[in-house]
Amino acid sequence: MAGIELDREQEDVKLAAREFAEREIPKFSKSCDEREEFPWKLWKKASKHGFVGVFIDKKYDGRELGYFDNALIWEEFHRVDPGCGFAALGTTIGAETLELNGSEGLKEKYLPHLPKGEAIMAIMVTEPGAGSDVAGIDSKAVKEGGYWVLNGTKMFSTNGSIADYAVVLCRTEDHGERYTRFSTFIVDLKSDGIKRVKLRGKLGMRASDTAEVHFEDVYVPKENLMGKRGRGFHHVMDFFNRSRTWVAAQAVGVAQGALEMAVKCAREKKVSGTPLSNFQAIQFRVAEMATEIEAARALTHKVCIAIDRREVIPELSAMAKWYAAKICMEVVDGCLQIYGRDGCFSDCDISRFSRDAKALEIYEGTKEIEKWLIGRKILGV
Numbered sequence: 001m002a003g004i005e006l007d008r009e010q011e012d013v014k015l016a017a018r019e020f021a022e023r024e025i026p027k028f029s030k031s032c033d034e035r036e037e038f039p040w041k042l043w044k045k046a047s048k049h050g051f052v053g054v055f056i057d058k059k060y061d062g063r064e065l066g067y068f069d070n071a072l073i074w075e076e077f078h079r080v081d082p083g084c085g086f087a088a089l090g091t092t093i094g095a096e097t098l099e100l101n102g103s104e105g106l107k108e109k110y111l112p113h114l115p116k117g118e119a120i121m122a123i124m125v126t127e128p129g130a131g132s133d134v135a136g137i138d139s140k141a142v143k144e145g146g147y148w149v150l151n152g153t154k155m156f157s158t159n160g161s162i163a164d165y166a167v168v169l170c171r172t173e174d175h176g177e178r179y180t181r182f183s184t185f186i187v188d189l190k191s192d193g194i195k196r197v198k199l200r201g202k203l204g205m206r207a208s209d210t211a212e213v214h215f216e217d218v219y220v221p222k223e224n225l226m227g228k229r230g231r232g233f234h235h236v237m238d239f240f241n242r243s244r245t246w247v248a249a250q251a252v253g254v255a256q257g258a259l260e261m262a263v264k265c266a267r268e269k270k271v272s273g274t275p276l277s278n279f280q281a282i283q284f285r286v287a288e289m290a291t292e293i294e295a296a297r298a299l300t301h302k303v304c305i306a307i308d309r310r311e312v313i314p315e316l317s318a319m320a321k322w323y324a325a326k327i328c329m330e331v332v333d334g335c336l337q338i339y340g341r342d343g344c345f346s347d348c349d350i351s352r353f354s355r356d357a358k359a360l361e362i363y364e365g366t367k368e369i370e371k372w373l374i375g376r377k378i379l380g381v
């Protein structure tokens, strides 16, 4: 189902993404999950076919299609495989805030490589001692002549060990209001003083790279400070307001893919000689899951349309991300239940989907943080 009505161009984008995903992603999904390997060839091909970073302006070699079309593509890729979908499309992570807050020079230098599949980006906020509490970070940047000198450790950075450059949040001020003590930098990750360690043993989304990154006296040119000094915290929030749209789309795609698998299973699998699909309890569960997916998709599309109209509503982004990830977890669990024992083994795709789904309730804001934000906005606290 399509959710909010798509125009002709959007139908074409969605169909092209579906065809590409169904044709190309299965070649990588199982092996990249097993080996925790980034699907390099898939990323290159997805970029060549114009699916990567479609929200980036034409001026910087993107397609300027906006967040709605971006979400359509993310949904289709994740419907086929969450880990490979995230790995291939998540290579532009951080470009959202660079495009909004970067100087013309930074945007011209760093953005055009992303949609062309020539470079990979990351955003590094989380640290060993600070996750949800973004303002609790310790990484520091100190001004020295024409440079900022960065020291600190970032954790759980998507693309951390493979990215070419990253948005890095650092503390730049010792005094002032809590949320104005930070700045963001675009850091070339090949600079001296950077050590990167790929994290292994992730529950799901294993095709996507996650790393720990150490900065020791890393000299960053002063012009790589993004936007205004002291606005770093706000740049990260700007990022979340947008990135939560593609997490919501991921969740809708994962749930949709899982439901389609479970429907096939329910039609084929017989219990006491009767296909599972004939049992009313199964029909009810499928009805509930399909309805929940449709509701999550509508909410996701709504927030994307708002952002494309330049109406950024933080609580709406949080609602879409929280609700879509929540129903995704429930749907994937319900689908695995339909598979029964077969779903408990790794050769069954639904087992991989069930591992992949959990991260959606954690990154770009945990479900508790989403609800906290929504509740505070509604109550005016």
Ligand SMILES: Cc1cc2nc3c(=O)[nH]c(=O)nc-3n(C[C@H](O)[C@H](O)[C@H](O)COP(=O)(O)OP(=O)(O)OC[C@H]3O[C@@H](n4cnc5c(N)ncnc54)[C@H](O)[C@@H]3O)c2cc1C
Residues within 6 Å of the ligand: 093, 122, 123, 124, 125, 126, 130, 131, 132, 133, 155, 156, 157, 158, 159, 205, 210, 359, 362, 363, 364, 365, 366, 367, 368, 369, 372
């Ligand atoms: C696969 C993956 C990819 C990631 N990619 C990136 C990335 O690219 N860049 C990056 O910077 N980070 C990334 N992260 C980190 C992610 O953003 C953090 O895990 C997330 O922000 C939560 O932080 P935490 O894990 O430290 O949890 P904590 O903040 O320690 O929270 C632990 C638990 O307590 C709850 N909690 C915390 N505060 C409150 C509160 N005030 N009220 C109620 N409950 C609360 C949380 O919801 C959570 O359930 C990634 C994580 C994963 C798993």
